[in-house]
Amino acid sequence: GAGVSQSPRYKVAKRGQDVALRCDPISGHVSLFWYQQALGQGPEFLTYFQNEAQLDKSGLPSDRFFAERPEGSVSTLKIQRTQQEDSAVYLCASGPQLAQLTNTEAFFGQGTRLTVV
Amino acid sequence: KQEVTQIPAALSVPEGENLVLNCSFTDSAIYNLQWFRQDPGKGLTSLLLIQSSQREQTSGRLNASLDKSSGRSTLYIAASQPGDSATYLCAVMGNNNDMRFGAGTRLTVKP
Numbered sequence: 001g002a003g004v005s006q007s008p009r010y011k012v013a014k015r016g017q018d019v020a021l022r023c024d025p026i027s028g029h030v031s032l033f034w035y036q037q038a039l040g041q042g043p044e045f046l047t048y049f050q051n052e053a054q055l056d057k058s059g060l061p062s063d064r065f066f067a068e069r070p071e072g073s074v075s076t077l078k079i080q081r082t083q084q085e086d087s088a089v090y091l092c093a094s095g096p097q098l099a100q101l102t103n104t105e106a107f108f109g110q111g112t113r114l115t116v117v
Numbered sequence: 118k119q120e121v122t123q124i125p126a127a128l129s130v131p132e133g134e135n136l137v138l139n140c141s142f143t144d145s146a147i148y149n150l151q152w153f154r155q156d157p158g159k160g161l162t163s164l165l166l167i168q169s170s171q172r173e174q175t176s177g178r179l180n181a182s183l184d185k186s187s188g189r190s191t192l193y194i195a196a197s198q199p200g201d202s203a204t205y206l207c208a209v210m211g212n213n214n215d216m217r218f219g220a221g222t223r224l225t226v227k228p
Contacts, residue, residue, distance in 0.1 A: 004160075033216065042121070042206050042218035043161075056215055091160065093216075108153075108160040 004109035006092050012115045013082045021077045021112045025094030032075050034067055035091040037111070043091055049075060082116045089113045119144045123207055123219035130197055131227050138192040138222045140207030145185050148210040152181050152192045155204045155221070164205075165192070197226045 005024040013019050025032050030051055035043035036059075045059040051072035060067070064082075069075040079086055089111040120143040130136055140150075149168050153161040165174045165181040167190070173182040180193040194201060204221040211217070 035218075040220075042123075042220040043208075045215055045217060048215060056213065058215075093161075107163065110158075110160040 004092055004094050004107060006090075006109035006112050008112060009110065010113050010115075012117060015083060015116055016081050017116075018078065018080045019082055019114065021079075021090050021114070023075045023077070023092030023094075023109060025073065025075070025092070026096075026107070027073075029094035029096055030072075031095035032069060033093045033095075034075070034077050035093070036061075037089045037091055039088075046077070046090075079114075082114075084116050087114055087116045119147075119209055119211055119215075119217045121207060121209055121217050121219040123205075123222050125222060126220065127223040127225075129225040129227065132197060132199060134197050134226075135193070135195050136197055136224070138194070138205050138207075138224070140190040140192070140219055142188045142190075142209045142217075144209075144211065145188050146212055147185065148212055150181075150183055150190050150210070151208045151216075152179075152190075153206040153208060153218075155206055161206065194224075197224075199226045199228050202226050 007022045032049040034046040036046055037043040047067045048056040049069045052069050064080045066078045091111045092109045093107055122141045124139045147169050151166045152164045154164055155161050165176055167174050167183040178195040183190045202225050204223045206221045207219045208216050
């Protein structure tokens with residue numbers, strides 16, 4: 001596709017429910033990043049993949065958060081037993097090679113807005 | 118851990134004014150620095166990318182500078198227009214491929 005695609009765009013979950021957020025990066029992109037953006041804040045780094053390898057997961061806020069990219073393409077961010085503080089926009093970004101996020105809008109997805117009620 | 122700070126948090130100016138947005142970071146060992154624009158409900162649009170070896174980049178009415186040793190960057194917007202109204206985010210890429218964002222400056226340009 002022309003850019004990074006994230007689904008669903010919006011998700012409402014009851015507290016305690018598990019959710020899965022999907023990111024389809026640009027075809028052939030090596031790097032993939034997940035970010036969490038709370039209302040009125042900048043994006044906070046969650047985790048980074050290079051192909052299928054998760055090289056950095058230091059930003060995942062708790063062991064309820066889990067990300068995978070098993071075939072080095074599509075990635076899924078899973079949140080178990082959701083809590084109200086998980087409410088945020090989850091952004092995915094991809095790059096052609098190590099950290100090479102160049103000047104095109106297509107490199108960031110539009111995000112998934114998660115609301116936990 | 119890299120900390121990125123943006124000042125001011127919000128800015129409102131009349132149309133036509135020149136303005137400066139500020140970004141500071143605590144760890145000077147960076148790969149690059151990017152300025153992004155974010156409109157409500159949208160993803161991020163990359164505006165300018167400055168490599169660690171560069172001092173500035175220009176694109177149209179936008180000019181971004183980088184002083185790596187002092188941990189500072191500025192985004193200069195000339196002759197502001199109402200269409201420039203958005204949140205501007207500064208992001209620093211570390212040598213470990215982790216990109217850290219500031220909280221952003223919310224800009225309003227009044228007609």
